Amino acid sequence: MDLKYFGTDGIRGRYGESPIHVAFAWRLGQALAKFLASKKPGVPLNVVVGRDPRKGGELLSNALASALSSSRIFVHDAGVVPTPAIAQAVVELSADMGLMITASHNPARDNGFKLFDAQGSKLTLEEEKTIELFIDDESNPCKVIPKPKCYPLNALDRYINAKCALMDEYSLRGMKIVVDTANGSMAMAAPEVFKRLGATVFLIGDCPNGENINDAVGSEFPAAMGLKVRENKAHLGVAFDGDGDRLVVCDELGQVVDGDQLLGIFALDALRQNRLAERVLISTIQSNLGLDCAVKAAGGRVERVPVGDRHVAHKMRELGANLGGENSGHVVFSDFSTTGDGLLAACQLVNVMRRRQRSLSELRSAITLFPQMTRNLTIAEKKPLQDLLNLNAEVQAFEKRFGSEGRILMRYSGTEPKLRLLVEQNNVNELKAVMDALVQAARSDLNVVN
Numbered sequence: 001m002d003l004k005y006f007g008t009d010g011i012r013g014r015y016g017e018s019p020i021h022v023a024f025a026w027r028l029g030q031a032l033a034k035f036l037a038s039k040k041p042g043v044p045l046n047v048v049v050g051r052d053p054r055k056g057g058e059l060l061s062n063a064l065a066s067a068l069s070s071s072r073i074f075v076h077d078a079g080v081v082p083t084p085a086i087a088q089a090v091v092e093l094s095a096d097m098g099l100m101i102t103a104s105h106n107p108a109r110d111n112g113f114k115l116f117d118a119q120g121s122k123l124t125l126e127e128e129k130t131i132e133l134f135i136d137d138e139s140n141p142c143k144v145i146p147k148p149k150c151y152p153l154n155a156l157d158r159y160i161n162a163k164c165a166l167m168d169e170y171s172l173r174g175m176k177i178v179v180d181t182a183n184g185s186m187a188m189a190a191p192e193v194f195k196r197l198g199a200t201v202f203l204i205g206d207c208p209n210g211e212n213i214n215d216a217v218g219s220e221f222p223a224a225m226g227l228k229v230r231e232n233k234a235h236l237g238v239a240f241d242g243d244g245d246r247l248v249v250c251d252e253l254g255q256v257v258d259g260d261q262l263l264g265i266f267a268l269d270a271l272r273q274n275r276l277a278e279r280v281l282i283s284t285i286q287s288n289l290g291l292d293c294a295v296k297a298a299g300g301r302v303e304r305v306p307v308g309d310r311h312v313a314h315k316m317r318e319l320g321a322n323l324g325g326e327n328s329g330h331v332v333f334s335d336f337s338t339t340g341d342g343l344l345a346a347c348q349l350v351n352v353m354r355r356r357q358r359s360l361s362e363l364r365s366a367i368t369l370f371p372q373m374t375r376n377l378t379i380a381e382k383k384p385l386q387d388l389l390n391l392n393a394e395v396q397a398f399e400k401r402f403g404s405e406g407r408i409l410m411r412y413s414g415t416e417p418k419l420r421l422l423v424e425q426n427n428v429n430e431l432k433a434v435m436d437a438l439v440q441a442a443r444s445d446l447n448v449v450n
Helices: 022-039 057-070 083-093 125-137 155-164 189-196 223-232 259-272 289-297 309-319 342-356 360-364 389-405 428-445
Strands: 011-014 046-051 074-080 097-101 110-116 176-180 200-204 236-240 247-250 280-284 301-305 323-325 331-333 372-378 406-412 418-425
Touching (some): 022 125, 046 083, 057 074, 057 097, 083 342, 176 189, 176 223, 189 200, 223 247, 236 342, 280 309, 309 323, 331 342, 342 360
Parallel strands (some): 280 301
Antiparallel strands (some): 097 110, 406 418
């Protein structure tokens, strides 16, 4: 199903350019009002709106809130908060929808919209398609957007208190943690939580000014976190993305922990406690086979879904699982939250370290990842994957030879004209030869630009 505005996670783009501008925010608000009214006709409706601190976010928020309130929808204004705080507020207030204005890990020049349903979950593709139809029905733009009628909501304190409640007061006394908040939505929340719990906190990227979000800090730039961990002999470092729904961590040696190893740490700990529901971890097709092997050896299994945290959450609900995530740092603990939450994951990780009395480097060593190689080929046209006869023949031949000791993944980028190839194989010496053969086959099936 091709979508005009929505991508993998909401709507995102360069601020001031289509569709990320005030006029579109108004159209989106009007469309959402119609969408919600179509689901609950004649019933009073309320939504929660929040944003990250990037420049332009307040204007987009005001336009969105104005459109909603002009349609007689009660708008709770959460201000600057992490994305998971919006999902939490929706559930706590029994709201009909949650709206977060953010471009996540993108640079400050970008912005966007993330949407949550009444359960605090990401929307389905079908719901996004319906909303797009309503957006395109809004043919008469508002020339002068009225002042929004909305009501302040202290969602940040609610969120902070919920995270502090995960552990006993001062339970982190003696622990040193480096916290990089990406000059984003976590700048107030994460340091406050760890300090309340008694940890000594060393901060990076904690001075948002609207223009420096994700600027050489945060989950996309973990090197500074690793250096600060080594300098201060900290127990670990945690780096969030701009809106705080995912994280990257490093161990006490300053080494970044692979996202699949992080998922494995959580799964193995849950299995030991007999708390991994259905004994299954949900991950995406991007996850390393080494994760599957580690979880299987501990008595569990891994189920894979397409890339995107909403696919992870959907499969979790379908199977009754309580743990899932992506190796990019989205982790969903459905016993505590409806969506990915970087601070929740950080708190859970510290809990595992304390419970096991192990350093993070020791915990990560239990998940041995398969060697892998990736290539991104820029192409002139995205032909259906099933029509790439030579490439499919090579993939089938190699996978038959690999058996359970390797795999090949091929997929198109959702946002760029690129074919992405990934090879995992326990024999590192074979990786290059296999990748070269795949690239040659791809060139025979597609017009490869690079």
